[in-house]
Amino acid sequence: MTIRVLKSDPLKHSTDLLAVAVFEGEKKLRGLAAEIDKSLGGILSSLIQDEGFKGKERETLLAQTHGRIGAKRVLFVGLGKEKNFTTDSARQAAALTVKRAHEYAAKSVSFSVGKALRASAMRFNERARAITEGVLLGSYHYTTYHGQETKDEHEKRRAEEVILLAPDALSTKQIEAGIAEGQLNAEAAIFARDLVNAPASDMTPQHLVDVAKDIAGKSKRISLEVFDEKEARKRGMGAFLAVAKGSDIPPYFIHLTYKPKAKKTKKVFLVGKGITFDSGGLSLKPSKNMESMKNDMAGGAAVLAVFYKLDELQPKVEVHGVIPCTENMPSGRAVKPGDIARAMNGKTIEILNTDAEGRVALADALSFAVKEGADTIVDLATLTGSCIEALGEEVAGLFGNSRQLTKQLTTAAENAGEYVWEMPMVKEYQPLIKSKVADIKNIGDGRGAGSITAALFLKEFIGETPWAHLDIAGPAWAEKETFPSVPLGATGFGVRTLIMFLKSLR
Ligand code: BES
Ligand code: ZN
Ligand code: ZN
Numbered sequence: 001m002t003i004r005v006l007k008s009d010p011l012k013h014s015t016d017l018l019a020v021a022v023f024e025g026e027k028k029l030r031g032l033a034a035e036i037d038k039s040l041g042g043i044l045s046s047l048i049q050d051e052g053f054k055g056k057e058r059e060t061l062l063a064q065t066h067g068r069i070g071a072k073r074v075l076f077v078g079l080g081k082e083k084n085f086t087t088d089s090a091r092q093a094a095a096l097t098v099k100r101a102h103e104y105a106a107k108s109v110s111f112s113v114g115k116a117l118r119a120s121a122m123r124f125n126e127r128a129r130a131i132t133e134g135v136l137l138g139s140y141h142y143t144t145y146h147g148q149e150t151k152d153e154h155e156k157r158r159a160e161e162v163i164l165l166a167p168d169a170l171s172t173k174q175i176e177a178g179i180a181e182g183q184l185n186a187e188a189a190i191f192a193r194d195l196v197n198a199p200a201s202d203m204t205p206q207h208l209v210d211v212a213k214d215i216a217g218k219s220k221r222i223s224l225e226v227f228d229e230k231e232a233r234k235r236g237m238g239a240f241l242a243v244a245k246g247s248d249i250p251p252y253f254i255h256l257t258y259k260p261k262a263k264k265t266k267k268v269f270l271v272g273k274g275i276t277f278d279s280g281g282l283s284l285k286p287s288k289n290m291e292s293m294k295n296d297m298a299g300g301a302a303v304l305a306v307f308y309k310l311d312e313l314q315p316k317v318e319v320h321g322v323i324p325c326t327e328n329m330p331s332g333r334a335v336k337p338g339d340i341a342r343a344m345n346g347k348t349i350e351i352l353n354t355d356a357e358g359r360v361a362l363a364d365a366l367s368f369a370v371k372e373g374a375d376t377i378v379d380l381a382t383l384t385g386s387c388i389e390a391l392g393e394e395v396a397g398l399f400g401n402s403r404q405l406t407k408q409l410t411t412a413a414e415n416a417g418e419y420v421w422e423m424p425m426v427k428e429y430q431p432l433i434k435s436k437v438a439d440i441k442n443i444g445d446g447r448g449a450g451s452i453t454a455a456l457f458l459k460e461f462i463g464e465t466p467w468a469h470l471d472i473a474g475p476a477w478a479e480k481e482t483f484p485s486v487p488l489g490a491t492g493f494g495v496r497t498l499i500m501f502l503k504s505l506r
Contacts, residue, residue, distance in 0.1 A: 001139070003132055003162040003183065005175040010114075010165050011039055011069050016106035017159075018071035019097040021090070023082040024055040032112050033076065039069050048076070056080060057089065058484070060100055071110065075100055088417035091130040095138025095484035102139065102157045109135075109159045113175055114167035124171040125178035128164055130417070132182025133189075133496070135162050137485040140190055142197040184309050185416070185499055189492030192298070192305035196476070196490030200277035200294040205252045205325035208274060208297065211304055212254050212323075219311045221260070227253040232364075237324075239349055240364040242341035243357045244326035246281050246334025251326035254300075255368070258310045258319040266376065267318045268505065269369040270498060273358045273381035274300030274325035281354030282330045283337060295490060296358070298476035299380035300325060302494040306502070315502040322369055324361040328354070340438045343367055345461055348438035356442045358383045359457045366461040376405060377467040378501070379458070380494045386450025387471040394482055395419040396475050396493065399455035400468035409468050409501055416496035417485075420470060425459065426452055433457050470494060 059078035216224035244251035435441035444453035
């Protein structure tokens, strides 16, 4: 699929499907929609009447043009009320359009990026970025394990050419830039989706190392260190290794480094939970839905996905990626409830529930980041079911020890169209994770606040470094199709937020 900009009159432009955005609750068609209607002799306005099309979000209406304008078909796409319009409205409308195009097997799809959105304050590049992301993310299908026939079927229906129609020369430049940004963002998110959708027995720690090697091997600016079990032990990573004990396959600790052109820059550490399968360990999970625990490396996948694009992105800061990779399995050698592990920063952890393994593995990853002299740490982890209880499936919990950093991430997430919500680091809950026999225990006392006590646990391994934690247990995986841009399964959540965050750093 190619996406490009063209300065052209939408009425004359030849395409299989022309998408025209329409706001909800407008008495009369306006702008391009009105012009098309006029050219078609008012068919559209009567069709809208007949079908009761309101321009609501996720609403579409198809009309054949019978050669009266350049496009074969026109698809009206509802944007919802104009006052509620955000960048994401455009992203979702674009995603919905390609889904329809897939149904009609339209090979060329065009969007008017001009007048239809004239009322919004969005600049052309932002619109173009959002539309591009919507197009690419919405047409994602995970076909790796399908036969050739299924793959071909998808290929056959996939639009070959997507064109964003620009009203003039100035906007053409801006739209071009927006397409490039959107492409980078979407390709990164899709990279993460592919990693997370793969079955756990294939997506092993070793495989994640191979992916990291591949990324580092293709770049002059990215270097890679991998610690095997022996090296991790030498470095005192007793917490990470405790989680790995029950698995028959070797754990690996990944450390990627991107060096920008400028010397003497800040060091930003991106840390991702890399549990390639979370069975719960001896505190075994129920078998229902256990298969979804292949997504427990979604944080790590997001970090790898960002590194996959860092050469192109060229952020101004030094970026580190840290991913503790292991399975969490029950076995005769597995860590037992009541065991005590010592993390790299010297703190001891009483492991009372082996299913609260993410925070234990991250204890060493965060200690490592601090020890390496991080100026900023951002971690992403499918950490707690509690966070889903609190915020539902679509919203990530955001925690941190620096208001400035959590604000930056909130803004980045808004720009990316990903929902995050800041949660309080209630210091009064700290005693809930006090242990009688070790410095800290890995589960809280009693009920409630599970995502907060998990974040408080992580904070023990941070010290004073500005740090933010995104609990992505909910939005990393889609059980329902809430957003047209997010097909079922792995979502790639967090990747675009991280990219927007890195871009915002000077
Ligand atoms: N990986 C899970 C959290 C999770 C749950 C991710 C649902 C995605 C969807 C994590 O390791 C876990 O099992 N957490 C426990 C912690 C509890 C034992 C304190 C949980 O949330 O139940
Ligand atoms: Zn677990
Ligand atoms: Zn887990």
